[in-house]
Amino acid sequence: MSTHSSTVHNSLGEQIYQSTGQSVACCYQCGKCSAGCPLASETDYPPNQILRLLQFGDSTLDEKALRSLTIWQCLTCQTCSARCPQEVDLPKIMDFLRQESWRQGRAHPKARNIIAFHRSFLGSIRMTGRMFELGMIMDYKRRSLNFLQDLLLAPKLLFRGKLHFLPHRIDGAKQVRRLFDATARKRGRTE
Amino acid sequence: MKVGYFPGCSLVGSAREFNESLQAVSRLIKLDLVEIPDWNCCGASSGHAADHLLSLALPARILALAEKTGLRDLLVPCSACYNRLITTVYELQANPRLKSEVRELIELDLKLDVRVRNVLEVLKEAMEADGSSRIAKPFAHRVACYYGCLLVRPPKVVQFDRPEDPTSMDELMQAIGAEPLDWAFKVECCGAGMTLARTELVAKLCARILDDAVARGAETLITACPMCHANLDMRRGDIEKAAGRTFTIPVMYVTQAIGLALGLGPKELGLHRHMVDCGPLLAAATQSSTVNLQS
Numbered sequence: 226m227s228t229h230s231s232t233v234h235n236s237l238g239e240q241i242y243q244s245t246g247q248s249v250a251c252c253y254q255c256g257k258c259s260a261g262c263p264l265a266s267e268t269d270y271p272p273n274q275i276l277r278l279l280q281f282g283d284s285t286l287d288e289k290a291l292r293s294l295t296i297w298q299c300l301t302c303q304t305c306s307a308r309c310p311q312e313v314d315l316p317k318i319m320d321f322l323r324q325e326s327w328r329q330g331r332a333h334p335k336a337r338n339i340i341a342f343h344r345s346f347l348g349s350i351r352m353t354g355r356m357f358e359l360g361m362i363m364d365y366k367r368r369s370l371n372f373l374q375d376l377l378l379a380p381k382l383l384f385r386g387k388l389h390f391l392p393h394r395i396d397g398a399k400q401v402r403r404l405f406d407a408t409a410r411k412r413g414r415t416e
Numbered sequence: 417m418k419v420g421y422f423p424g425c426s427l428v429g430s431a432r433e434f435n436e437s438l439q440a441v442s443r444l445i446k447l448d449l450v451e452i453p454d455w456n457c458c459g460a461s462s463g464h465a466a467d468h469l470l471s472l473a474l475p476a477r478i479l480a481l482a483e484k485t486g487l488r489d490l491l492v493p494c495s496a497c498y499n500r501l502i503t504t505v506y507e508l509q510a511n512p513r514l515k516s517e518v519r520e521l522i523e524l525d526l527k528l529d530v531r532v533r534n535v536l537e538v539l540k541e542a543m544e545a546d547g548s549s550r551i552a553k554p555f556a557h558r559v560a561c562y563y564g565c566l567l568v569r570p571p572k573v574v575q576f577d578r579p580e581d582p583t584s585m586d587e588l589m590q591a592i593g594a595e596p597l598d599w600a601f602k603v604e605c606c607g608a609g610m611t612l613a614r615t616e617l618v619a620k621l622c623a624r625i626l627d628d629a630v631a632r633g634a635e636t637l638i639t640a641c642p643m644c645h646a647n648l649d650m651r652r653g654d655i656e657k658a659a660g661r662t663f664t665i666p667v668m669y670v671t672q673a674i675g676l677a678l679g680l681g682p683k684e685l686g687l688h689r690h691m692v693d694c695g696p697l698l699a700a701a702t703q704s705s706t707v708n709l710q711s
Contacts, residue, residue: 395454403523
């Protein structure tokens, strides 16, 4: 398991360790994660630099990580963790940073549409127990105001029988909704 | 061979041809798929970004329902669902406290004794077990097997194939008469769930994948993931815009290629549902087999 040292009390690195068991101190900055990251060149900080920001335990640098675009653009493709010589589970750290950034309202402005997508996706499941693609896309358009996006694609999909008009509500839909609400309450409690 | 079956939301929606072709092939190779009753969405792309507990509880409900069927194996054809389910088993087995918290949330008993299996391993096993399935029409094409991320990573969780250069799909393709190519993008990411929110990034990543496949002489890409398929096929217009060139190479599900080789028709396999036409590829196949017959 990870050796945990040199993280500052109450820093983001410490919170990550408490909640995921991942120690940012394990990283010795070889840069292999960034070499393999498909989006390293498209983000504000390549993945190794996100870890570097967290290694100091400094609140200004922690803030930079929380407000970065990287954490939102991460595709969770797991290439970094599969190749890390120190077995740092970077996608898990990215998940934690996303959740915190979202919860604290510190998400990068360019992440707006990505968050809108997540809201639409999860909202769809909460409603019927399954993800209803057409409903999810309409809700996403409403949230992101991208009304024109994929307008030409839609009829082609319909023609090929790939879009359904009605959602399927599962018998356990209420159970799924309770599950959503319970996790939301728990999230609130730990704040 | 009898397995529990969790199709997932994509397979009953925009990736319905994956479901159709899997069902059609299963009938031929005597693979009995028992759909999990009242399954829910696994939360895939979004659950883990929003809430850790939620991202485990949604798949856990599916696992609990699968356990009730009494079947040991659970086939999860969608790579994203497969990854979420197998990760949930892995995390909850390692953490009993978390497991009991999740059990309370889903209001169901949870033993975690089903084996989450992907479509490649189950197809291989079923085809080997069923000695009677014959290759009626060899799928004689040069193919680029595209595994994507979630079938092989994280290696210690999925424990399937080789994470950097997997071969299981290549072997399946070889078994039906295809020629799998050596290429560089087998396990590169297509952009997955960013398809709506960051379409231009997805297009860029997919352009690289198609570019290499075409440069190596592939006639078609073979995939086992509905998200990879959607991005490479449905997003073709965006990809071409990003690349500044056209790509005519089709993208087929592994089950469609196998189905054709077993003698099933393109319609039964849902090939008409693709955005990128598979017609020229199929026509070439008919032509070459006619040539073979004459010579």
